[in-house]
Amino acid sequence: MQQHTTSYYAASRNQHVDYPELLDSVECDVCIIGAGYTGLSTALFLLEQGFTVTIVEAAKVGFGASGRNGGQIVNSYSRDIDVIERTVGARQASLLGAMAFEGGRIIRERVARYGIECDLKDGGVFAAFNDKQMKHLEAQKRLWERYGNDQLELLDSRRIRDVVATNRYVGGLLDMSGGHIHPLNLALGEAAAVVSLGGNIYEQSPAIRIDRGDRPVVHTPKGQVRSRFVVVAGNAYLGGLVPELASKSMPCGTQVIATEPLSEELAHRLLPQDYCVEDCNYLLDYYRLSGDRRLIYGGGVVYGARDPANIEKIIRPKMLKTFPQLAKVKIDFAWTGNFLLTLSRLPQVGRLGDNLYYSQGCSGHGVTYTHLAGKILAEALRGQAERFDAFASLPHYPFPGGRMMQVPFSALGAAYYQLRDRLGV
Numbered sequence: 001m002q003q004h005t006t007s008y009y010a011a012s013r014n015q016h017v018d019y020p021e022l023l024d025s026v027e028c029d030v031c032i033i034g035a036g037y038t039g040l041s042t043a044l045f046l047l048e049q050g051f052t053v054t055i056v057e058a059a060k061v062g063f064g065a066s067g068r069n070g071g072q073i074v075n076s077y078s079r080d081i082d083v084i085e086r087t088v089g090a091r092q093a094s095l096l097g098a099m100a101f102e103g104g105r106i107i108r109e110r111v112a113r114y115g116i117e118c119d120l121k122d123g124g125v126f127a128a129f130n131d132k133q134m135k136h137l138e139a140q141k142r143l144w145e146r147y148g149n150d151q152l153e154l155l156d157s158r159r160i161r162d163v164v165a166t167n168r169y170v171g172g173l174l175d176m177s178g179g180h181i182h183p184l185n186l187a188l189g190e191a192a193a194v195v196s197l198g199g200n201i202y203e204q205s206p207a208i209r210i211d212r213g214d215r216p217v218v219h220t221p222k223g224q225v226r227s228r229f230v231v232v233a234g235n236a237y238l239g240g241l242v243p244e245l246a247s248k249s250m251p252c253g254t255q256v257i258a259t260e261p262l263s264e265e266l267a268h269r270l271l272p273q274d275y276c277v278e279d280c281n282y283l284l285d286y287y288r289l290s291g292d293r294r295l296i297y298g299g300g301v302v303y304g305a306r307d308p309a310n311i312e313k314i315i316r317p318k319m320l321k322t323f324p325q326l327a328k329v330k331i332d333f334a335w336t337g338n339f340l341l342t343l344s345r346l347p348q349v350g351r352l353g354d355n356l357y358y359s360q361g362c363s364g365h366g367v368t369y370t371h372l373a374g375k376i377l378a379e380a381l382r383g384q385a386e387r388f389d390a391f392a393s394l395p396h397y398p399f400p401g402g403r404m405m406q407v408p409f410s411a412l413g414a415a416y417y418q419l420r421d422r423l424g425v
Contacts, residue, residue, distance in 0.1 A: 002058065002059035003059070004062070004063060005063075010184060011333065017188070018203065025223060025225075028227050030043075031225040032231045033231065033232050038235065038373050040374070041110075041371045042374035043055055053199040054200045054202070054225050056202050056207055056220055056225060062191075066187045067183055068256070068336075069183050070183075070254075070256060070278075071180045071276070071296065073103075073124060076144070079345045079363075081093060081147060082139075084097070087344075092394075098147065100144075103368025103371040103372040104178065107371050108120070114189060114192070114193040114196075117185060118183075118185040119180075119181060119291035121180050123274070125155070125172050125277045126277075127168075127278070127279045128170055130170060133280040137154065137173040140173060149177060151175060153176075154171065154172075154173055157169075157170050160172045162272065166323060202223070205220040208221060210241065230355065232245070235360045236339055238360070245360060248348060252364075253301070254339060256296060256334070256336070257319065258334075259296075259330065260331075262289075262295060283300060285297070294332070297319040300315065311335065347369055348360050357377055359376075376388045
């Protein structure tokens with residue numbers, strides 16, 4: 001039986017609900033595979049439109065990236081709208097750009113509608129180490145404003161020290177439509193909302209086979225779900241269930257630590273406005289305060305999703321570079337989680353046959369995108385596919401060298417960009 005990882009989030013979750021294992025044959029309109037943000041968001045939108053929905057989950061609600069991530073509400077996609085414009089042209093980019101800030105609004109609407117307690121805070125900062133990164137943020141501000149985000153402020157070298165107590169940055173960009181949450185409590189609250197609307201959730205019920213056809217059947221070890229539609233929402237934890245989805249994506253691990261609770265004075269000194277922060281490096285660091293004033297600090301990527309032997313040894317030096325004043329602070333939690341990387345760094349959305357839909361490959365930008373994905377998947381199942389098609393028509397390619405070479409090629413590319421970050425070029 002798979003339980004939540006030993007993270008701060010699991011230790012501080014609001015609910016300790018055990019949903020039943022699937023032991024029978026059930027029927028519904030839509031079977032969703034995976035009880036992370038993509039699956040939960042899709043279920044809520046469908047249930048609100050009158051569909052009957054069953055979710056099968058291999059472990060626990062929020063077991064994967066949805067319950068382990070840095071908890072930051074970051075807008076847009078892992079490749080920004082200007083890259084999309086150059087790749088697919090103005091019309092498709094305008095559709096995707098119009099959706100770039102929708103995920104955060106969906107999260108806030110869900111929290112308000114269903115009374116989800118997840119320590120929601122407004123405000124996220126992108127921090128620049130050098131003038132080149134600052135020029136990028138200036139261009140990003142113009143780009144995002146062109147697509148409707150009017151909650152942005154450039155921070156010069158003085159202003160950024162007003163919001164984060166470190167001398168590492170030359171400036172930054174504050175996005176007040178960003179923010180941060182307790183990610184597992186958000187997932188658990190959304191699951192409770194699914195059940196309140198009549199949806200069914202089965203834990204410890206991995207999908208082991210899908211019989212495709214007019215009425216597809218999702219098989220678990222002890223049961224099955226027959227439905228009109230199937231939505232595959234397993235992301236980095238899907239495994240080989242759908243072979244067509246495996247060659248163009250790669251699970252990657254990221255590491256996070258959480259300190260002991262800080263004094264109110266120290267926490268306020270580090271992050272006076274309680275914004276979350278991520279830097280502008282290719283292999284970026286990200287951090288924020290928890291609801292009980294712990295510093296949650298993450299960074300680094302392990303290609304191929306291997307678990308490092310000593311997470312604190314990897315992340316603590318990064319934290320101390322930013323905040324040397326935490327040298328004597330104890331680390332209470334250290335954990336890792338997987339996200340799904342695509343070669344384009346853009347999400348993969350599509351349909352296999354007439355009734356098997358999927359969304360995956362958030363590439364580290366999943367908290368907001370997955371909530372948007374639920375909405376566009378639900379729209380497509382209702383026959384409104386324009387926004388779904390805007391994502392589905394994005395070009396995607398397999399990693400060079402096939403699956404055997406995914407990890408070394410990606411790690412080599414990352415090392416190149418990491419060197420550029422260090423040199424500031």
